[in-house]
Amino acid sequence: MIPKQQVLGFLKDYDPESITVATVCSHSSLQIFDGARKEGFKTLGICTGKPPKFYDAFPRxxxxxxxxxxSYGDLMERAGELRKRNTIIVPHSSLIAHLGKENYLEIxxxxxxxxxxxEWESDRAKECKWLLGAGTQMPRKIDNPHDIKGPVMVEYEGAQGGKGFFVAKNYEEFNELVDHTRKFTIQEFITGTRYYLHYFYSPIRNEGYTLSRGSLELLSMDRRVESNADEIFRLGSPRELIESGIxxxxxxxxxxxxxxRESLLSRIFSLGEKVVEESLNLFGGVTGAFCIEAVVMDSLEIKVFELSTRIVAGTNLYISGSPYSDLVQKQLSMGRRIAFExxxxxxxxxxxxxxxxSSMRYYYKK
Amino acid sequence: MIPKQQVLGFLKDYDPESITVATVCSHSSLQIFDGARKEGFKTLGICTGKPPKFYDAFPRxxxxxxxxxxSYGDLMERAGELRKRNTIIVPHSSLIAHLGKENYLEIxxxxxxxxxxxEWESDRAKECKWLLGAGTQMPRKIDNPHDIKGPVMVEYEGAQGGKGFFVAKNYEEFNELVDHTRKFTIQEFITGTRYYLHYFYSPIRNEGYTLSRGSLELLSMDRRVESNADEIFRLGSPRELIESGIxxxxxxxxxxxxxxRESLLSRIFSLGEKVVEESLNLFGGVTGAFCIEAVVMDSLEIKVFELSTRIVAGTNLYISGSPYSDLVQKQLSMGRRIAFExxxxxxxxxxxxxxxxSSMRYYYKK
Amino acid sequence: MIPKQQVLGFLKDYDPESITVATVCSHSSLQIFDGARKEGFKTLGICTGKPPKFYDAFPRxxxxxxxxxxSYGDLMERAGELRKRNTIIVPHSSLIAHLGKENYLEIxxxxxxxxxxxEWESDRAKECKWLLGAGTQMPRKIDNPHDIKGPVMVEYEGAQGGKGFFVAKNYEEFNELVDHTRKFTIQEFITGTRYYLHYFYSPIRNEGYTLSRGSLELLSMDRRVESNADEIFRLGSPRELIESGIxxxxxxxxxxxxxxRESLLSRIFSLGEKVVEESLNLFGGVTGAFCIEAVVMDSLEIKVFELSTRIVAGTNLYISGSPYSDLVQKQLSMGRRIAFExxxxxxxxxxxxxxxxSSMRYYYKK
Incomplete structure (x- = not known):
């Protein structure tokens, strides 16, 4: 990864009155540009081929x-141009995917x-270390199918982008449905409802490893719309579907x-807090926007199944504010919150x- | 219940220029405080232990x-302090649950x-008297299982907070699924989609949508997210699940x-109107925020299955206004509407x- | 249809400083009136019997x-009055249903x-010609049941307003469930999630048959709530239900x-663009608000199953703006966008x- 000192060196040549916020034209770029402009920055859209025509339909x-x-790989060579524009890149997952993790770490x-x-998010073992270290409850991994005691989610090796999974209500059903010729991992299926929690952690408001009041914000939450799972009940139960080859x-x-529920907020904040604190211990800390992907059970326990360490697309719902961010500041999107930071x-x-x-502290710690 | 004259007596000593709006820090308190501040009131958060840290993340x-x-029971002894601050309590269901119904009636x-x-909401017989008196259609109670003609919702005695229910599509399935060793009640299962309708009845306003003694507003509506029912279709049909012990x-x-649908609004207002009018007849009237919990069938009939006589948590979605309240006044949450009243x-x-x-009229009537 | 010249003739007598926007009091009338007032127009509500009382609860x-x-048929005779008020009618589907298609074309x-x-929307053959001409992908029609290869949606003749349909996962199930005594049509059932896309096409910003940048806007999207399909999974799978007569x-x-997903926007705009361009070729063009009703599959392909050529009720969600329209202009509802146009x-x-x-060009083309 690029050494922190080098990045700080770039900043010495930056004109703080003329910073440009740049990102790749996808994912959550509309709110990133909108928010940056509202906070007084210039904006730069990175794209391939030609600028997306549809941006003209969203003048703000x-x-x-x-x-x-x-091609996005060319961005590495264009870094000098970006620096000349006093550019700060706001990353999102499409940007990282297009650029490649290695380039992202080095640009x-x-x-x-x-x-x-x-690195802590994309490596499942590290992610578990982080989340479990933070004291969160996660769906249990099941190594031996014979240990299946209740519903499970099975993921075939190479499953990608939401495909290559199946659910089973118990061991018998697992056994009937599984393709034994393929490799798979088994995870407890948590019954409950999904919440994707959009946090913002401000290191400049915090003063230690234990979070100061107000340095962690909850700006919004969403539920992802998943195709075809969200509406396939209109066709049949998962069991019936699989038996029909669907x-x-x-x-x-x-x-x-x-x-x-408002009574869940204490738990939601405490969850976010522990995740940030553990990240400070492990690698210098998640910074700015992050998302905890959770299931709220009927016991009102919160189980965490995933983590994103930057702005997630669910915040696109709240370009002019959410029921939570409105209590922080009017019309505060996550994009704008980043720009404000x-x-x-x-x-x-x-x-x-x-x-x-945090890269330095991280390297010192290792 | 505390006599009305006594409450009115307290008010004589209140400074109308310095009223404090107080509630318990839960449920819908964020919007109650936000709304009260916007209308110029001081705000007081009631809590146990220590103030919830997460409030610091919502400065507004x-x-x-x-x-x-x-403990919340101590609130009774602290009533004098509250009155010294010219306090008006805005109740929500967590406040009543924490305080206890008896204390709530007497504080x-x-x-x-x-x-x-x-008392009319928490006693099922009284609630039915009220709702049926208002001419609403409710799910039919079925006393004898042999009278089951279609889908039913069965509730075991002692069912609480969403647990202890099951559905059956017909008598045969009921019979297979029911635990005959337990007591239960049977109710028609209404097929349709749920709407929770957030009304505000103002006894002091005589313009707008007028009732015999006040006026009625519809500020918003929501659908409750229920765990695990809302997403359990991803695992199996209710039948399949129960057979797997889930x-x-x-x-x-x-x-x-x-x-x-806008064409339902006439019906929705007429429903609210009748519920208010009947409450005026029965016990002096529901006042301010109330919620009708309904199913809209494919015939576009509205069946009512429950009632809340104060602010419901579904209004938390609309802290900066809803598609309905925006047509009343900009940025009008239910919390703010209460403060404005x-x-x-x-x-x-x-x-x-x-x-x-209405307590006096109520006691006269008895 | 009334000749375009005649309509233009009416306009010569209109006072442009005193235009009245009129519509039937239903469907999306609240936002049409709200939007018209915000843009400085007078508003006129058309109704039968007496004005809906609930409007009093929405002063804005x-x-x-x-x-x-x-009766709505009387509107034809009252056309003179409407013109005297310099009226422009903003149509919605309830207005057309109440007035009748013939009257609507002639008023x-x-x-x-x-x-x-x-005419292009209500005639299924014309609609297909339009949509297929625009290069959209639609659910396949299946003429012979023996050609059923996967899930299908079956519609009985005379099905209306959401009733008279059933789904089957394959040919066997179709065969078991179908009522052979009735006439029906079969259509491929697309597995995915529904999106109703709310576009606005501005002919006054466009200059040709290929859309100019910015002449097509996407103001919002919704998912329709359908009764009872949206919640009936709580009772059973479609198969189980039908077997129980539900x-x-x-x-x-x-x-x-x-x-x-933001990465779908290019495709969504390109879809809207082609639909507008084909409509310009076919009949002079859809104008203003229109809606494409689509399913987004897990392949991220978009299949179109229906089209509405005017304001749809889903826009009622966004009376004070949407996550998309906020990037065009603050607090821009579809109703207001129409008024602004x-x-x-x-x-x-x-x-x-x-x-x-477009009527003239349309007649020329024929």
């Missing part, structure tokens, strides 16, 4: 300029957040808004805390 | 002060709304927004109409 | 005046949009908000482009 979110590439441009978090799949196609950090000379923030 | 909703108790502090409504449950974990009643010297409003 | 949306009819009053579009039905009772067209002397816009 259209970036001031585009950086048009032949010689300041990036909002802690880049190293991607497979429920979990590909994300969008998001729906929701709120949680950059502005505040710049104003108070703390950009080092939010850009590649 | 954080109450000005806290009243920290060892010597002005409470927004008609306290006696709780029970669908109906514990509320949150809320999703929705709107109804207190302000208007105070300004026009009609607090007697919205605080313990 | 209540029309300035009502035109109270004995001698300016109507927003291209009236002839109704029929899933698809009657629209309301709408829920959602957003789509009328204002702009009037200001720039282009009303001919948005009122019965």
């Amino acid at each position: 979110a259209k970036p001031d300029e585009y950086l048009v590439l032949e 010689p441009v300041p990036v909002f957040g802690n880049r190293v978090a991607i 497979n429920p799949t979990y590909v994300i196609t969008g998001n729906m808004p929701l709120v949680a 950059i502005k505040e950090a710049s104003r108070t000379n703390q950009l080092d805390k939010i850009l590649s923030r | 909703a954080k109450p000005d002060e806290y009243l920290v108790l060892e 010597p502090v002005p409470v927004f709304g008609n306290r006696v409504a709780i 029970n669908p449950t109906y514990v509320i974990t949150g809320n999703m927004p929705l709107v109804a 207190i302000k208007e009643a105070s300004r026009t010297n009609q607090l007697d109409k919205i605080l313990s409003r | 949306a209540k029309p300035d005046e009502y035109l109270v009819l004995e 001698p009053v300016p109507v927003f949009g291209n009236r002839v579009a109704i 029929n899933p039905t698809y009657v629209i009772t309301g709408n829920m908000p959602l957003v789509a 009328i204002k702009e067209a009037s200001r720039t002397n282009q009303l001919d482009k948005i009122l019965s816009r």
Whole structure:
């Protein structure tokens, strides 16, 4: 990974009055540009081929300029241009996917957040270490099918983007449905309802490993719309479907808004807090936007099945505010919150805390 | 119940320029505090142990002060303090649950709304009398299982908070699934989609949608998110699940927004109107926020299965307004509407109409 | 259909400073009136019997005046009155249903949009010609049951408003479930999740048959709430239900908000664009609000199953803006967008482009 000192070196040449916020034109770019503009930044849309035509239909979110590439890999060579524009990249998962993890970790441009978090998120063993270290409850892994005691979610090796899974209500059904010629992993199926919790952690408001009041915010939550699982009940039960050769799949196609019982908020904040604190211990800390993907059970326990260490697309629902962010500040999207953090950090000379923030401490710790 | 005259007596010593809105820190307190502040009131959060840390993350909703108790029962002794602060309590169901119904009816502090409504809501026989008297259609109770002609919802004695229910599609299935060693009640299962309708009845307003003694508003609606029933179709049909020993449950974990067909609005208002009118006849009237919990069938008939006589948590979705309240006033949450009602009643010297409003008439009637 | 010249003739006598926006009091009238008022128009609510009382509860949306009819058919005779008020009718599907298609095509009053579009929408063969001409993918029609290879949706002749359908997972199930004494049509059942996409096409921003940038907007999207299909999974799988004599039905009772993955937006815009361009070729073009009703599959392909050529009720969710329209202009509902288009067209002397816009070209083409 690019050394922190190098990133801080770039910043010395930056004009703090003329920072450009850049991201790849996808995923959550509309709100990132909209938020950046509202906080007074210039905006730059990175794309390949040609600028997406549909941006013209959203004048408030259209970036001031585009950086048009032949392929996203070219971005590495264009880093100098980006730095000349005093650019801070706001990453999202499409940007990382297009750029590749290696390039993302190395690109010689300041990036909002802690880049190293991607390594803790994308490696399942590290993610578990982090989440379990934070004291969260996760769906149990089941190594031996004979240990199946209740419903399970089975994932075939190579499953990707929501396909290659099946559920079974018990061992018998697992046994009937599983394709024994393929490799698979088994995980407890948690019965409950899904909540994707959108947090924002501000290192410049925090003063230690135990989070200060107000340094962790909850800006919104959503439920992902998954195709075809979300509506396939209209055709049959999972069992009936599989027997007809039809497979429920979990590909994300969008998001729906929701709120949680207010009495769950203490638990939701405490969950977020522990996840941040453990990340501070492990790798210098998740920074800015992150998302905990959870199931709320009928016991009101919260089980965590996944984590994202940057802005998630579910926040696209809340471009003009959410039932939670409205209590922080009017019309506060996650994109705008990120821009505001950059502005505040710049104003108070703390950009080092939010850009590649933790890599040094991380390397020292190792 | 505390006599109305006594409550009115308290008000004589109140400084109308310095009223405090208080509630227990849970359920819908964020919007109650946010709304009260927007209408110019001081706010007081009642809690046990210590103030919830997460309020710091919502600066616009954080109450000005806290009243920290060892246990909620202590609130009775602290009534004097509350009155010294010119406090009006805005109740929600967590407040009543924590305080206990008896204390709620007796606490010597002005409470927004008609306290006696709780007796008509929490007693199923009274609730039916009210709803049927209002001409609403309710799911039929079935005393003898042999009378089961279609789908039913069965509730075991002692069922609580969404657990202890099962559905059956017909008599045969009922018979197979029921645990005959337990006591149960049977109710028709209405096929349709759920709508939770958030009304506000103002006894002091005589313009707008007028009733015989006030006016009615519809501020929003929601669908409750119930765990695990809302997503358990991903695992199997109810039948398949029960055969695997997995029970669908109906514990509320949150809320999703929705709107109804505009052509249903006439019916929805007429429903609310009749419910208010009947409550005026029976016990002096539901006052302020109330919610009708309904199923809209494919015939577009509305069946009512429950009633709440105060602010419901589904309104938490609409802290900055809803597709309905936006047509009443910009950024009008239910919490703010309540605060506005207190302000208007105070300004026009009609607090007697919205605080313990109807107890006297109720006692006269008995 | 009324000749375009006649409509343009009416406009010569109109006072552009005093236009009245009128519609029937149902469907999406609240936002049409609210939007029209925000853009400075007078508003007129058309109703039978007496004005709906519930409008009084929505002061910001209540029309300035009502035109109270004995029956909607009387509107034809009252056309003169409407013109005297400089009225432009904004149609919605209830208005067309109440008035009747013939009257709608003939009524001698300016109507927003291209009236002839109704003929292309309501005739299934024409609709297919349009959609397939636009290169959209639609569910396949299956003429011979023996060609059923996967899940199907079967519609009995005379099915109306969401009733008279059933689904089958394969040929065997179709065969078991179908009532052979009735006539039916069979269509491929697309597994995925439903999105109703709310577009606005502005002819006054466009300059040709290939859409100019910015002339097509996407203002919002929703998912329809269908009774009883949306919640009947709580009772059983479709198969189990039908075997118990319970029929899933698809009657629209309301709408829920959602957003789509940002990476789908290019495809969504391209879809809308092709649909508009083909309509320009076929009949002079859909004008203003239209809706594409689609299923997004787990392959992220979009299949189109229906089209509406005017404002749809799903936009009622977004009376104060949506996550998409907020990026066009603050607090922009579809109702307001329509009013703004009328204002702009009037200001720039282009009303001919948005009122019965295309009938002439259409007749020339035939």
